[in-house]
Amino acid sequence: MSPRLKRTGFITIFLLPTFIFFCLFTLYPIVKGIQISFFDWSGRTKEMDFIGIQNFLDLFSDPIIWTAIKNDYFLVVGKVLGIMLLATIFAVSVTRLKVVGRNIFRVIFFIPNVISVVVIGVLFRFVYNPNLGFINSFLSLFTENPVQISWLGSENLAMWSLLWPSIWAGIGFYMILLIAAILSIPTELYEAADLDGATQSQQFWSLTLPLIWEQMKVSILHIVMTTLNGSFIIVWIMTEGGPDNSTQVMGSYLYQMGFRQYHMGYAAAIGVLILVLSLITTMALQKLLSKNTTELA
Amino acid sequence: MKLKTLLLCSVICILLTTVACGNNATNTNGNGTNTEKPATTDTNKDPEVTTTGLKGDFEIQYFVGGYGDAWWLEVIEGFQKANPDLKITQSAGPKINEQMQPRWISNDPPDVVYIDGAGSNERQMIVDDQLMDITSFLETAVNVDGEKIKDILISQPSIFNGDKNYNLPLVFGSWGLFYDKALFTQNNWAVPTNWDEFIAVSEQIKASGMPALLHTGVYPYYINGGLLDSAMVAANGGDTSILTSQVNLEEGSFSNDAVKKALAQFMQLVDKNLIDPGSVALNHTDSQAQWLQHKAAFIPNGLWLENEMKNDIPAGFDFGFIPSVAQAAGENNIVIPYTATIAIAKDAKNPDAAKAFLQYVFTKQNALRWAEITGAIMNVKADLSNSSASGVVKDAMDFFNSDTTTVAPVTVLNADVEKVKQDSIIALSIGKITPEEWMTRLEEAAAKARK
Numbered sequence: 001m002s003p004r005l006k007r008t009g010f011i012t013i014f015l016l017p018t019f020i021f022f023c024l025f026t027l028y029p030i031v032k033g034i035q036i037s038f039f040d041w042s043g044r045t046k047e048m049d050f051i052g053i054q055n056f057l058d059l060f061s062d063p064i065i066w067t068a069i070k071n072d073y074f075l076v077v078g079k080v081l082g083i084m085l086l087a088t089i090f091a092v093s094v095t096r097l098k099v100v101g102r103n104i105f106r107v108i109f110f111i112p113n114v115i116s117v118v119v120i121g122v123l124f125r126f127v128y129n130p131n132l133g134f135i136n137s138f139l140s141l142f143t144e145n146p147v148q149i150s151w152l153g154s155e156n157l158a159m160w161s162l163l164w165p166s167i168w169a170g171i172g173f174y175m176i177l178l179i180a181a182i183l184s185i186p187t188e189l190y191e192a193a194d195l196d197g198a199t200q201s202q203q204f205w206s207l208t209l210p211l212i213w214e215q216m217k218v219s220i221l222h223i224v225m226t227t228l229n230g231s232f233i234i235v236w237i238m239t240e241g242g243p244d245n246s247t248q249v250m251g252s253y254l255y256q257m258g259f260r261q262y263h264m265g266y267a268a269a270i271g272v273l274i275l276v277l278s279l280i281t282t283m284a285l286q287k288l289l290s291k292n293t294t295e296l297a
Numbered sequence: 298m299k300l301k302t303l304l305l306c307s308v309i310c311i312l313l314t315t316v317a318c319g320n321n322a323t324n325t326n327g328n329g330t331n332t333e334k335p336a337t338t339d340t341n342k343d344p345e346v347t348t349t350g351l352k353g354d355f356e357i358q359y360f361v362g363g364y365g366d367a368w369w370l371e372v373i374e375g376f377q378k379a380n381p382d383l384k385i386t387q388s389a390g391p392k393i394n395e396q397m398q399p400r401w402i403s404n405d406p407p408d409v410v411y412i413d414g415a416g417s418n419e420r421q422m423i424v425d426d427q428l429m430d431i432t433s434f435l436e437t438a439v440n441v442d443g444e445k446i447k448d449i450l451i452s453q454p455s456i457f458n459g460d461k462n463y464n465l466p467l468v469f470g471s472w473g474l475f476y477d478k479a480l481f482t483q484n485n486w487a488v489p490t491n492w493d494e495f496i497a498v499s500e501q502i503k504a505s506g507m508p509a510l511l512h513t514g515v516y517p518y519y520i521n522g523g524l525l526d527s528a529m530v531a532a533n534g535g536d537t538s539i540l541t542s543q544v545n546l547e548e549g550s551f552s553n554d555a556v557k558k559a560l561a562q563f564m565q566l567v568d569k570n571l572i573d574p575g576s577v578a579l580n581h582t583d584s585q586a587q588w589l590q591h592k593a594a595f596i597p598n599g600l601w602l603e604n605e606m607k608n609d610i611p612a613g614f615d616f617g618f619i620p621s622v623a624q625a626a627g628e629n630n631i632v633i634p635y636t637a638t639i640a641i642a643k644d645a646k647n648p649d650a651a652k653a654f655l656q657y658v659f660t661k662q663n664a665l666r667w668a669e670i671t672g673a674i675m676n677v678k679a680d681l682s683n684s685s686a687s688g689v690v691k692d693a694m695d696f697f698n699s700d701t702t703t704v705a706p707v708t709v710l711n712a713d714v715e716k717v718k719q720d721s722i723i724a725l726s727i728g729k730i731t732p733e734e735w736m737t738r739l740e741e742a743a744a745k746a747r748k
Binding site: 046128129150152154158245256261 | 398401402403404418421422424425426427514515516517573574575576577578579580583587592712713716720721723724727729
């Protein structure tokens with residue numbers, strides 16, 4: 001046996017378990033999901049009625065899915081801006097600035113990241129409670145009558161109220177990534193900048209930001225992907241898509257249609273939509289963010 | 298270029314796989330999940346099923362939740378004693394619905410199923426043609442004590458597909474309004490018995506600085522069950538057929554005069570600001586906890602409330618229950634029941650044993666034991682005065698046994714229409730839509746479900 005063939009066999013043997021796992025638990029469910037989206041199926045019987053693209057036609061004429069898409073992208077944009085802004089500020093603060101007790105701050109900022117999203121959802125339900133919640137209680141200190149704002153019950157406020165816990169829960173993780181990126185920047189560069197008389201602000205814009213840009217790109221893509229695929233949890237825990245579907249996201253609507261209203265085919269079509277939108281968004285973002293670091297400098 | 302080629306190849310592969318997979322599925326000419334399948338035939342016209350000396354295999358599936366499994370074990374043990382040659386298999390547990398789902402999908406169900414808990418939906422099972430039509434069996438079926446089963450039920454079985462019964466309500470509970478008797482006594486508030494009294498006392502409560510009513514906005518079926526449904530029946534002159542016509546998705550059943558009147562009553566609560574404004578964002582535990590803390594006087598809920606909140610009930614709190622308030626003075630109370638039902642699988646391998654089991658279960662003695670073991674009510678008229686059922690349950694039982702009470706049948710709406718109904722009551726409560734828009738939404742949803 002030639003060394004080349006030996007090597008190929010060796011690689012194949014070691015890759016095979018992972019490949020089988022990938023096919024069984026990733027590729028097959030995706031293909032199966034796409035297949036189910038062409039059927040009318042309750043998910044509870046053997047019988048499946050093939051209806052072609054009817055689920056997709058129904059989907060695009062369903063006003064709730066448009067609300068869900070809008071809400072998903074609201075969370076995407078809000079989380080990208082909110083998390084990246086705050087994570088960058090905190091990361092720079094605990095690395096480049098002479099902040100007292102910066103290690104304690106690192107831990108404090110990271111704590112929300114180790115709490116389960118479910119717990120965060122429940123926690124913020126208490127915070128937003130109109131009668132007993134922290135926010136209204138705090139606001140009531142400054143008013144004559146008790147403040148009774150229904151943060152999760154008002155269609156205008158509910159999505160904003162869902163956005164903040166999502167940001168709060170994500171800051172720590174991305175802050176750690178950015179801290180690692182900042183700490184990998186050679187200190188000589190900053191020393192040279194100091195000698196040239198660059199201010200902290202100039203150093204940030206001309207040195208830090210360009211040199212951590214690659215890490216920020218990865219972070220942004222990661223936030224987008226996890227939001228499109230994972231916003232379901234926080235929404236389901238806090239509002240279940242209400243009031244009157246105003247906080248529905250694609251994931252929660254998928255669950256609602258599949259497991260509450262027994263339209264598994266329709267739910268699968270929503271799943272396909274999530275897949276397609278995730279791919280399109282990711283590719284568009286990659287194109288948009290493909291500036292190299294020297295262009296930023 | 299490479300990326301484009303890769304993407305194109307991926308799409309082609311996925312489509313080919315999809316088509317290939319699709320060929321394995323059964324293609325039928327069904328009209329959608331909302332279309333109810335033709336009713337199955339009631340195969341056994343003879344109700345005189347023997348309840349002893351049965352042979353063969355018999356399997357029962359039952360969910361184990363808040364009621365526990367002690368009652369089931371006791372009843373099944375008794376049934377086994379009566380039928381020593383019957384090999385009984387119990388498939389039970391808190392996750393049993395999910396665990397048994399593959400067997401239902403592959404047409405290998407148990408003989409009898411108690412439909413309760415997460416992952417269960419009796420209406421969907423009927424739509425999916427999984428339950429036996431037991432209409433004619435129930436017409437004449439007697440229990441082991443010789444009593445006609447239908448005569449001793451508190452709530453009659455739900456009607457599907459026009460006039461068919463596929464399941465039998467086993468657990469009986471009622472929606473209604475709950476209040477703290479002690480609070481009412483302390484404030485000299487009169488417990489309302491009709492709509493005018495309810496509005497009067499609610500305004501009195503509001504004037505004292507407390508919202509009259511809070512509800513579980515995240516789960517709007519609480520306010521539908523506890524307030525709106527009884528209002529629709531009351532507005533229909535106490536005729537419960539309005540709910541049946543809605544279940545049957547009859548045109549106009551969501552926009553008739555009775556519905557208009559009921560919605561107008563609901564709008565009184567909205568317009569007079571009698572509903573706690575934060576309710577819309579509250580889930581069941583939040584709303585119940587706040588009600589226990591006297592953040593409002595009334596809460597629409599079900600009879601499980603006291604048991605569910607038993608660890609949080611403040612000292613001196615005395616549960617009061619009113620099944621309905623929407624009726625005019627002198628008219629009957631309306632009971633909107635909720636239930637968990639028991640049914641026979643359409644593909645039951647031992648239908649005789651399944652029917653015999655139903656005849657064995659539905660007795661006054663078993664109802665008494667249910668109350669004693671679970672603290673709740675079984676769907677059989679029984680004297681619970683000496684049982685260990687809770688005070689509020691006994692109060693409720695007094696209503697159920699009263700001549701001035703109308704008990705509606707248990708109704709389960711089409712899931713899509715139910716969702717629209719839930720969304721719409723919330724939209725109505727926050728002033729997003731008008732009663733006319735509520736009716737339009739529901740009629741459209743019903744029309745869509747009829748297709």
